[in-house]
Amino acid sequence: MSKKVRVRFAPSPTGPLHIGGVRTALFNYLFAKKHNGDFVLRIEDTDQNRYVEGAEDYIVKSLNWCGIPFDEGPTSTTLSTSSKNEKFGPYRQSERKHLYKQYADQLIAEGKAYYAFDTAEELNAHRKQHEAEGKTFIYNWHNREKGRLVNSLVLSQEETQAKLEAGDDYVVRFKSPQDETLQLKDIIRGDISIDTNILDDKILFKSDGMPTYHLANIVDDHLMEITHVIRGEEWLPSLALHKLLYDAFGWEAPEFAHLPLILKPTGKGKLSKRDGDKLGFPVFPLAWTDPKTNEVSRGYKEDGYFAEAVVNFLAFLGWNPGTEQEIFSLEQLVNDFDLARVNKAGARFDPDKTKWFNHHYMQQQLDLELAAEFQAKNILLKDIDVNYIALVVGLIKERATFVSDFWELSHFFFVSPTDYDEKASKKALKEGTDEILNKVIELVNSTEDFTVENLQANIKGWITDNDIGFGKVMMPLRLALVGALQGPDVFDIMYMIGKAETVKRIDALVKTI
RNA sequence: GCUCCGUUGGUCAAAUGGUUUAAGACGCCACACUUUCUAUGUGGAAUUAAGGGUUCAAUUCCCUUACGGAGUACCA
Incomplete structure (x- = not known):
């Protein structure tokens, strides 16, 4: 009776995957595995302007490093076998481009969407003017047929046709309903009601021939038979539109869960790339070199964190098992994870706790493995028997958080003191x-x-x-x-x-x- | 501005109307480990945003205010 659970993680390849994105991926993975379902990676690259070289590869590598490989996705991974899937692929929206237009056309034919020819400049002017009058410009029934806007609702059919044939730039907008109250459901937040009068007529199809996120994500989630959409809280305001779209197509909508944001350790706002540089901790799973500026951002892996520790602390950002247990392996997380136990409020990121997790996982590592890593990082240890180093590691690791702490903790096992404190x-x-x-x-x-x-x-x-x-x-x-x-x-x-x-x-x- | 979401110690948080003088963890402080310590152990300080209701009873339900966050793009 119940369908197979299928979830997707759908980042856009605009740069390195942020730690918040990794958590979203993790929660999707945990939910999927808990219910014996599929975890799909879909690349949302409908905005060519923001495409960044290497970002997709980075995303795949990051998921693999964390030990949360996808079952289906654009490339095969070392940990997962299936890559292309006849039924659901391809998994890059740029490669699915041909799919979307028919759906936009369908909505137009049914009167649920329309062509709009307004230029960006014109729209900006409208927004400015409204702002100056202390009003908010909303492209919906408030304005769309007042004559100031140029779209197929005000133009005659002939005029519209002429514009299209002349090759004028156009977008397709969704015609959002008037005077309705939508009852939405979120697994984490419960019931939410929205007045459709404040909804924009969102653009579904851009003038460059690509769909927007809104259209593409609904079409793909439907075609890929996604049963649960687990994503960040920043999408909550779009939920109403998405529900409306499912209804417009006559499709059954998946269930939604909007995860709380990860906030800065100090100050205000959500965690950003800059915070890591400023406060001295990584915000990315792996180090990343910006292809344009060559600017390097540090990563958890390169900073000496263990993947198990990263997964463990990420799982506890917004979720907890309700027991006193804090140390969880990935398998235990899969077993105990429950969306109902995810918090609603944003969680402030705590770098100290992250270190504590790492210290804990350090103690579980084999001395010999740590010794090999230690040796590889120090030229002075090049000719020393790794078994001796392992014995040293066994004596000092309990007070270390990272392998990089080892030298300071153990140099006297290898060289005589040259001076005295x-x-x-x-x-x-x-x-x-x-x-x-x-x-x-x-x-x-x-x-x-x-x-x-x-x-x-x-x-x-x-x-x-x-x-x-x-x-x-x-x-x-x-x-x-x-x-x-x-x-x-x-x-x-x-x-x-x-x-x-x-x-x-x-x-x-x-x-x- | 408008819309939505949220608000338990410094931080993560448990407790979803009643054995709660509100768990636990990180961090902090103190003491101990008759040898160091950044480790370990023991102990300590520290929280229900404010005001109104509902109820025999409110951290828990409702309202208002305050504060925080997100969204408000031909970005996702």
């Missing part, structure tokens, strides 16, 4: 420290089986037996090994760098005292 020295080096350290050298040297346990037993035993105080020994010892008062357990460090290096470093510090 001033504040730390003051704190650690006291009267008699040199004697203590010399004794520690003896203890280290006398530890035959050089293990963490033996070192600990020897040194801690000596400290307690002689009632010296841990701080007096451990702090200068740490300073000698690290060069500062930081890092993991000192015994772990000694074990890792080995007996000879340990002695060398302690001796080096003693010599500076």
Whole structure:
């Protein structure tokens, strides 16, 4: 009885996919998979002027990186097999161009749409004039037949025909109804009622021969048998028009869900590209180089975020499971996702929480994999055994958020300290420290089986037996090994760098005292 | 301006008329970890925008105001 669920993500290729767009894609994907449905990628490139080279490719790569591949779309992906679909494709609106005109014509023939010949300049003039009078210019029944506008409703059939044959530029406008109240339904927001008198006669077909978004999206959603339209809140004001169009064609409309916006972390408005640069976090999944300006925008991937972390925090922007669980794998999200639990209000983006998610997912990664990544990013590690690096990573990753934090956290496992932190020295080096350290050298040297346990037993035993105080020994010892008062357990460090290096470093510090 | 949508701590948010002195998380602060710490643990401060209703009872329903957001293109 119920049709197969089919949803679409329909970005336009005007640049890199914004993180808000990624969330829209994610919610579509989750909803589709939850209901064993299809997730379709459709490229809305009806505006050639705004087409940007590489944007479509970027969108596909981004979805794949996030692990939310589409089932149907313009190109095949590594993660998804079907690319062209006889029944529903093609998936670029520019390649579907031939489909749209007949639908516009159909509406004209039925008196539900009409030709309009007004130029952009004329319309601008009308808007300005209305504004000057404190009124709002609406191209609908208020004005369309008052004679100031040039369209097939005021022109005679012959005049209209003559203009068309003369090759005059024209657009097709939808004739929106007068004095009706529309009852609209949104899965997230519930019932919405709209007075049709405030609706514009929106352009369905542009003078360049391309449909507008409004026409194309209705035709395509119908032809592609889309059952649920899940999109950003910025489309809510267009919902009435879209419903009217479905009715005009006599088609069953899909269900709609309008997602809340993602807002700036501080200040006002929705999250924009500039915020990332200003506040120091990415707003794009992958880095993007603008083909015209060569300006580079950073991406989550390149900044060291794990895809799982990005997906997890994105899912929680506007949605929550209603339980205390916050860590969700993609599969768990698919299982628990529910549009009914999506919030209505816009969510402010929180970069700190994003980092916290990343820290969490960092702990789940395999040390060896992290080590390989760490090694690849540091020339100094080129010749070091990756297994040794993995052991180091195991000791320090709990205090790291990104792989790029590793070096600062672990350099002393690879190179001897060249200087000593001033504040730390003051704190650690006291009267008699040199004697203590010399004794520690003896203890280290006398530890035959050089293990963490033996070192600990020897040194801690000596400290307690002689009632010296841990701080007096451990702090200068740490300073000698690290060069500062930081890092993991000192015994772990000694074990890792080995007996000879340990002695060398302690001796080096003693010599500076 | 007009239209629509929204409003629980600094942020994300739970609780959809009644064991709520309003969960939890991030962030912040304090303390602890008889050795550091950016980690971990424990604790703490901090919220129902305002005013009216409806009701025995309102964070929850209704109205007004304020504030926020979106839309208002031959852009999507």
